[in-house]
Amino acid sequence: MKFIRLRIIFSIALLCLGIDRAGAIDSDLGRFSIAKQAQIRDFAETLTNKVPAIVWRFYDALRVDDWETATNLAYRINAASHRYSQVTNDDSMSPALGTQIWSPICESFGAYQQFHDWNNRWLHRFGDDIIKSIPPGSVYFGGTDPGRFVISALCESQVEGKPFFILTQNQLADYTYIEYLRATYGKKLDLPTLEDVQVTFTNYIADYKKRQKAGQLKPGESVTDINGQAQVSGQVSVMEINALLVKNIFDANPGRAFYVEESFPLDWMFPRLTPHGLIFQLNREPVGGLSEADVARDQALWKKLTDEMFGPWLDDQTSLKDICDYAQKYGLGKNLDGFKGDRAFAENAAARKTYSKLRSSQAGLYAWRADHAKDADERKRMYQAADLAFRQAYTLCPYSPEAIYRYINVLMNRQRMDDAVLIMKTSVELVPEDKQFRDVLHQLMQYH
DSSP: OOOOOOOOOOOOOOOOOOOOOOSOOOHHHHHHHHHHHHHHHHHHTTOSSOOOHHHHHHHHHHHTTOHHHHHHHHHHHHHHTTOSSOOOSOGGGSGGGGSTTHHHHHHHHHHHHHHHHSOHHHHHHHHHHHHHHSOTTOEEEEOSHIIIIIHHHHSSBTTTTBSSEEEOGGGTTOHHHHHHHHHHHTTTSOOOOHHHHHHHHHHHHHHHHHHHHTTOOOTTOEEEEETTEEEEESHHHHHHHHHHHHHHHHHHOTTSOEEEEOSSOOGGGGGGEEEETTEEEEOSSOOSOOOHHHHHHHHHHHHHHHHHHHOTTOSTTOOHHHHHHHHHHHTTSSOOTTOOSOHHHHTOHHHHHHHHHHHHHHHHHHHHHHHTOSSHHHHHHHHHHHHHHHHHHHHHOTTOHHHHHHHHHHHHHTTOHHHHHHHHHHHHHHOTTOHHHHHHHHHHHHHO
8 A cells, every 4th residue: 555644843942042051961861861862773783874984973962961962963864854844964864863763853953952841850740740649551742842751760760651642643644753662662562553644644634625625624624636636735634634544543442441641632531531649540431520629629739739830829719810920020030029829830831831831722622611511500510620720821921822722712611711811912922023912912902
């Protein structure tokens, strides 16, 4: 069978922050890096093309924590892979990079970047809390970069699936990632074959065309025809295919428990999700509803966490104006005079963005539950839970587009236009250079 290659754009941030940190590397990151190098060497034994020397130079730089050199080498490896828009004149480096060795390279630099960007204490806190919450032998889908790379680096052995198996839902439509997963976990998990990926792609195209005729496409969903071949483009369509492949893995491994850290919301999951610490449990059967005990447990965990992060002042009675006033004062983590929380957290953008993302994802589940509630009482209870979670997410990072836009959509659906405008005005004042924020505020003012 001739496979249709999807041209999927994944990004690796390769920005040098100008900080000279050459020296001792975090022991967990060092252990992870050694394991990834060994994995590449194992894969290399089966390859026709030799692994380019620049890969080993990258690991040499990572080992001594030479951020600038490692970043520059990662950029060159990225360009040589021909996976992205960059081009290179050195085609001799690229063939092996088009195989399963790409994933351990990507995971190595992804982890290194997280250790570089995060406050180390909060990085370990984040990773340990998730790892301890997942039973051994489970399957975990890490959606964000921290949710994938930090967890991979801090667990006992990501390569051996100890204590659980780590995948990402974001790359399942990439054939080389499937090859990597099968080479790594194929003896322990039932994973899609390349033929399965192709069938999934074909089924998606057929469904896309059917929904296109019915006017039922999602915003941003796009498939184009190039020389008689269907080409999927954009995050929405790629994640639709990824969602189908996650379902394939979920159904094929009925004896495993599944846990998810959300990247993009996947529609088929919502009826099966329940909050599980910082992430979600993906249950085998649809969950009829979230009980008061479920919600209370979730809210208690996040109340304790946010009290530590920014002080014990936000609860379900705190006004949105007070939250926005706080955001204007401390939202950027710069002037912390009088701040009552953890300064290391407040000053660390990576940690704030990640925890905000996690909480806004859980708020999104509550909002979905409200929209699908069986009666008025449940609808009210779920909207209240969603509103508190969204306010926590916004306080954690008032310049996070996801936290802002998901909350604004809920506010507009509830006819709370004044609150939507207040949120957007506050974020524009915090980040006036963000054109998208200004455009959204302009649109809200027109509706207001």
